[in-house]
Amino acid sequence: GAGVSQTPSNKVTEKGKYVELRCDPISGHTALYWYRQSLGQGPEFLIYFQGTGAADDSGLPNDRFFAVRPEGSVSTLKIQRTERGDSAVYLCASSSRGGPYNEQFFGPGTRLTVL
Amino acid sequence: DQQVKQNSPSLSVQEGRISILNCDYTNSMFDYFLWYKKYPAEGPTFLISISSIKDKNEDGRFTVFLNKSAKHLSLHIVPSQPGDSAVYFCAASGGGSNYKLTFGKGTLLTVNP
Numbered sequence A: 001g002a003g004v005s006q007t008p009s010n011k012v013t014e015k016g017k018y019v020e021l022r023c024d025p026i027s028g029h030t031a032l033y034w035y036r037q038s039l040g041q042g043p044e045f046l047i048y049f050q051g052t053g054a055a056d057d058s059g060l061p062n063d064r065f066f067a068v069r070p071e072g073s074v075s076t077l078k079i080q081r082t083e084r085g086d087s088a089v090y091l092c093a094s095s096s097r098g099g100p101y102n103e104q105f106f107g108p109g110t111r112l113t114v115l
Numbered sequence B: 001d002q003q004v005k006q007n008s009p010s011l012s013v014q015e016g017r018i019s020i021l022n023c024d025y026t027n028s029m030f031d032y033f034l035w036y037k038k039y040p041a042e043g044p045t046f047l048i049s050i051s052s053i054k055d056k057n058e059d060g061r062f063t064v065f066l067n068k069s070a071k072h073l074s075l076h077i078v079p080s081q082p083g084d085s086a087v088y089f090c091a092a093s094g095g096g097s098n099y100k101l102t103f104g105k106g107t108l109l110t111v112n113p
Helices: none
Strands: A005-007 A010-013 A019-024 A031-037 A044-051 A054-056 A065-068 A075-079 A089-093 A110-114 B010-016 B019-025 B030-038 B043-052 B056-058 B062-067 B072-077 B086-094 B097-103 B107-112
Touching: A005 A065, A005 A089, A005 B086, A010 A019, A031 A075, A044 A065, A044 A075, A044 B097, A054 B097, A075 A089, A110 B019, A110 B107, B010 B019, B019 B030, B019 B086, B019 B107, B030 B062, B030 B097, B043 B056, B043 B062, B072 B086
Parallel strands: A010 A110, B010 B107
Antiparallel strands: A005 A019, A019 A075, A031 A044, A031 A089, A044 A054, A065 A075, A089 A110, B019 B072, B030 B043, B030 B086, B056 B062, B062 B072, B086 B097, B086 B107
């Protein structure tokens, strides 16, 4: 079956612009995660959804970052007033349920470059 | 503050030999540990995991060892194959936020034919 998909695969934007990154999880997965991977680092947790609600958004770096999952499936990560430091690969993952024993399946990521 | 540390950025081994990747952690609340493998331009894929109640878990050529007292785990790949060349991430969860994975920086494994 289809895995986690993310669009766009690459996004180049200018400092100060607004961007939206989309994640399509595996069908039926109720848990969805966003991570950010900067150059030379491992993925860092941003936010976790269980269904439509954000169960934990403690990893969002500041209020320029926001994510939604209105119907409990597709999620959109939104970044306002982008800064050069936002440049990274944004990874989305989904699992059948929350919790560590349920494997998180990752998408290929969106590479965001802020000029 | 890195809670999960992979101190070797890279490792090179010959095909057929053993690859040993190491990982240390500082948060004693972690109780579940995972290894992910990542190829370029792809997302990480789950490889193997271990719960803190165990000290070893084996799956085919892959074995993970956990030493809780030393807060150390390792991944052994025997025998190593060229297709194993990838970045390997150690990850941990637990301590109340048991859905959130904390990753190390990764180790680039190169298996030479």
